[in-house]
Amino acid sequence: MTDLTRFTAARLAELIRSGETSAVEVAQAHLDRIAKVDDRIHAFLHLDVDGAMATARRVDEKSAAGETLGPLAGVPLALKDVLAMKDVPTTCGSRILEGWRPPYDATVVRRLRDAGLVILGKTNMDEFAMGSSTENSAFGPTRNPWDTDRIPGGSGGGSSASLASFQAPLAIGTDTGGSIRQPGSVTGTVGVKPTYGGVSRYGLVAFSSSLDQAGPCARNVLDAALLHSVIAGYDPLDSTSIDMPVPPVVVAAQATDLRGMRVGVVKELGGEGFQPGVEQRFREAVDLLSELGAEVVEVSCPHFTYGLAAYYLIAPSEASSNLARFDGMRYGLRTGDDGRHSAEDVMTLTREAGFGAEVKRRIMIGTYALSSGYYDAYYGQAQKVRTLISRDFDRAFEQVDVLVSPTTPTTAFRIGERVDDPLAMYKADLCTIPSNLAGNASASFPAGLSPDDGLPVGLHVMAPVMADDRLYRVGAAVEAALEQRWGHPLLEEAPEL
Numbered sequence: 256m257t258d259l260t261r262f263t264a265a266r267l268a269e270l271i272r273s274g275e276t277s278a279v280e281v282a283q284a285h286l287d288r289i290a291k292v293d294d295r296i297h298a299f300l301h302l303d304v305d306g307a308m309a310t311a312r313r314v315d316e317k318s319a320a321g322e323t324l325g326p327l328a329g330v331p332l333a334l335k336d337v338l339a340m341k342d343v344p345t346t347c348g349s350r351i352l353e354g355w356r357p358p359y360d361a362t363v364v365r366r367l368r369d370a371g372l373v374i375l376g377k378t379n380m381d382e383f384a385m386g387s388s389t390e391n392s393a394f395g396p397t398r399n400p401w402d403t404d405r406i407p408g409g410s411g412g413g414s415s416a417s418l419a420s421f422q423a424p425l426a427i428g429t430d431t432g433g434s435i436r437q438p439g440s441v442t443g444t445v446g447v448k449p450t451y452g453g454v455s456r457y458g459l460v461a462f463s464s465s466l467d468q469a470g471p472c473a474r475n476v477l478d479a480a481l482l483h484s485v486i487a488g489y490d491p492l493d494s495t496s497i498d499m500p501v502p503p504v505v506v507a508a509q510a511t512d513l514r515g516m517r518v519g520v521v522k523e524l525g526g527e528g529f530q531p532g533v534e535q536r537f538r539e540a541v542d543l544l545s546e547l548g549a550e551v552v553e554v555s556c557p558h559f560t561y562g563l564a565a566y567y568l569i570a571p572s573e574a575s576s577n578l579a580r581f582d583g584m585r586y587g588l589r590t591g592d593d594g595r596h597s598a599e600d601v602m603t604l605t606r607e608a609g610f611g612a613e614v615k616r617r618i619m620i621g622t623y624a625l626s627s628g629y630y631d632a633y634y635g636q637a638q639k640v641r642t643l644i645s646r647d648f649d650r651a652f653e654q655v656d657v658l659v660s661p662t663t664p665t666t667a668f669r670i671g672e673r674v675d676d677p678l679a680m681y682k683a684d685l686c687t688i689p690s691n692l693a694g695n696a697s698a699s700f701p702a703g704l705s706p707d708d709g710l711p712v713g714l715h716v717m718a719p720v721m722a723d724d725r726l727y728r729v730g731a732a733v734e735a736a737l738e739q740r741w742g743h744p745l746l747e748e749a750p751e752l
């Protein structure tokens with residue numbers, strides 16, 4: 256049979272159901288691929304070979320017993336290392352959690368297991384999801400399969416790179432300010448940030464609790480939708496979980512036109528500071544939306560311009576509180592516990608040794624923004640801006656069904672290029688942050704290769720709260736039209752590894 260790592264997730268599941276291949280064969284093919292290429296990519300931090308093979312065998316046994324298999328049963332998946340998986344190392348890309356094996360599964364992980372997905376291992380990420388390049392991982396950077404001198408995006412660069420290098424057909428990411436969508440954009444893959452509350456955060460190690468959201472990553476729109484419907488849905492273990500039916504994402508992912516849909520191009524997200532090739536592919540994508548039947552208008556969201564500033568007060572503030580629990584007493588690393596230091600000293604020494612520079616920077620910014628006398632001027636002000644951004648969305652969605660922009664201002668930059676310039680790094684999330692602040696659904700879909708450097712460009716689509724299906728409708732129609740234009744999916748143009 257042709258190389259099993261080249262199939263879509265939907266097709267693999269079909270082949271397993273029909274008995275043309277087995278879940279064990281599929282898992283083995285992906286583990287072989289990882290063994291062949293991951294020394295050059297470094298997408299994975301940890302492989303769970305025994306666990307993966309055991310799940311695959313269970314799926315094959317069920318199939319042999321004539322049990323009906325779910326739509327993704329037996330399909331391999333790469334899990335971002337920020338989700339707790341029982342007895343499997345979970346580091347969040349940080350030294351401070353080295354050696355920690357969670358005693359429980361995140362709800363997302365439990366749902367994946369129940370649906371028979373084969374979790375291959377944990378993927379690399381910026382430490383505690385703070386970054387846009389995966390260079391802030393304590394375990395070394397991940398490389399972009401399109402050009403291994405470049406970043407695969409962040410913080411979920413391990414997940415996006417595993418897809419683009421055919422090491423896994425599906426992955427899970429988390430998105431606080433763009434960590435699913437920006438890696439998707441720069442690797443030519445699909446990344447969806449569901450509505451906040453649409454996917455449970457139980458067992459997702461918290462960075463900024465009011466912004467964090469787990470979501471599906473895939474090489475095509477239908478696969479992302481199938482994965483979305485596995486992980487989404489109400490969870491009593493997450494107090495912010497929305498008790499409503501999951502939007503009909505799988506049906507929407509089979510759309511071929513956009514007739515009757517109103518699309519708004521966000522005036523403030525583009526132009527100055529955007530790479531010309533990114534702008535060009537974005538404009539072409541907008542023309543394509545009209546060709547597919549959508550009515551396209553320009554929409555102004557004046558407060559989006561302040562999104563980045565508000566995010567870099569709110570996210571560090573929440574992080575400074577959330578990360579207080581990593582003190583050497585409860586999890587992972589403990590430094591200075593030699594009988595000569597007080598408990599407080601052990602906490603300080605552990606945090607000094609266990610956290611990287613970016614995490615420390617954010618803890619300091621957040622602590623400052625929340626401190627007495629500054630709270631109103633910084634954190635309080637940022638929360639007001641957050642409300643204004645939500646109102647921009649509300650007003651826009653009175654006129655249009657979805658909003659669009661480029662996903663990121665540039666294509667994948669070079670490893671090392673922005674490590675000494677945090678602001679340049681933060682700007683990668685200029686277009687993605689507003690949706691985290693407002694909590695609405697949004698996604699990045701491949702929109703072709705930039706004519707100036709031949710690297711992938713993403714089309715960013717934003718939909719109202721719990722209207723995630725609209726993202727998939729746009730994504731599916733665009734994907735079908737572009738494949739027809741090129742005669743193949745975008746990743747076929749990626750260099751062989």
Ligand SMILES: NC(=O)C[C@H](N)C(=O)O
Pocket residue numbers: 384385386387409410429430431432433434435570681684
């Ligand atoms: N976590 C995210 O969504 C990534 C964002 N670039 C950040 O550094 O906060």
